[in-house]
Amino acid sequence: MHPQEVGATEWLANLSIGYVVLAAFVLTLVRLALVPSDGQFARSIAELAESLIIAAVLVFLIVRPFFVQAFYIPSESMEPTLMGHDAGYNPATNTDYPSSIHDHIFVNKLIYRLRDPRRGEIIVFRAEKKADTMGGGQNENVLIKxxxxxxxxxxxxxxxPDGQMRVFLNGRPLIEKxxxxxxxxxxxxYxxxxxMDDPQPEQAHYAEGTPLHLGPNQLFVMGDNRNNSNDSRFWGTLPRNRVIGxxxxxFWPLSRIRIIH
Known part of the structure; x- marks a missing residue:
């Protein structure tokens, strides 16, 4: 989940607290400056500024850090569950898409403060720098798997036994369709x-043909689009403390509104 083109939802989702505090400060100054005014227009502007201050505090300082945050899906790594592709031909997947679809999702940031993540859930997390295959290991990107x-x-x-590459969990093949x-x-x-194709052994270093046992606070994640996903097969386990929600x-586009499984 590291967008090439930033949309309004992604911009708001990643807006820093510093900008929020600055905006609230400016709005507060506007509100105070309009207090002595008696005109209807001035009172309306003052009330609007006050409402925006309250909304900013609630959304950016309470709701977003602790409860819910919106994210934008930029890539195909979680298709068909979460769509993220542009119109046109994609040589990486040999697919010609008639239209662009990028899902916008809500992420529950409270739930994992109350319990641990469970198998099969789709999680958003801050990946370690080693997962930054496109940027040469320089960035800690936010991903979804x-x-x-x-x-x-x-x-x-x-x-x-059927010749297909499969994920084996605790000695048994994972049931997937x-x-x-x-x-x-x-x-x-889901x-x-x-x-799943057989990944190149020089690229897939983890769990490929050799059992990988997960220790305390280690998670193993994969994209639903197994042949076009940068995941634990290539950069290893995910520390539990990097999970966001x-x-x-x-919630967008309207035709795609649904509960995520």
């Missing part, structure tokens, strides 16, 4: 976009 394994689990990616041709998912809690709802 599905939680595959939790502390105490053993995860391995290998060929199943490939999405229908139209991208829909039926008869399963679907992956396509059967749980993806709960798609």
């Amino acid at each position: 599905r939680l595959i394994a939790i502390p105490g689990d053993t995860v391995e990616i290998k060929k199943a 490939v999405a229908n041709p139209d991208g829909s998912c039926t008869g399963a809690p 679907c992956i976009k396509a059967p 749980k993806a709960e709802v798609i």
Whole structure:
């Protein structure tokens, strides 16, 4: 979840506290300056400034840090569950998209203060610098993936008896369904976009053909679009303390409104 083109939702989601405090300070000055005024227009502006101050404090200093935050999906790594692609041909996936779709989601930041993340949940987290494959390991990007394994689990990616590459969790193949041709998912809690290819061994260093046992506070995450996802197979386990929250709802576009599974 590291957008190439920043939209209004992403801009608001990442607006720093410093800017919020500065804006609240300016609005407070405006409100105080208009206190002596008797005109209807001045009173309306003063009331608007007061409302904006209250809204900014509630949203940016209380709601966003502790409860709910909006995020924008920029890439295809979680398709078909979360859509994030532009119109046109994408050579990486050999897909010609007729239109652009970028889901906007609400993330529950409170839930993991009350309990630990569970297998199968979609989580948003601050990835370590080693996960920054595009920027040469310089940045700590915010990413979104599905939680595959939790502390105490053993995860391995290998060929199943049917010849397909599969995720094995604690010695058993993970039950997953490939999405229908139209991208829909039926008869399963969630679907992956396509059967998983065998990653290049020089790139997939973790759990590829060798069991990986997760220690305390270690998580293993993967994208639902297994063949186009930068995840734990390539940069290892995710520390528990880097989890931001749980993806709960798609709220935009309107045609995509739904609970996230």
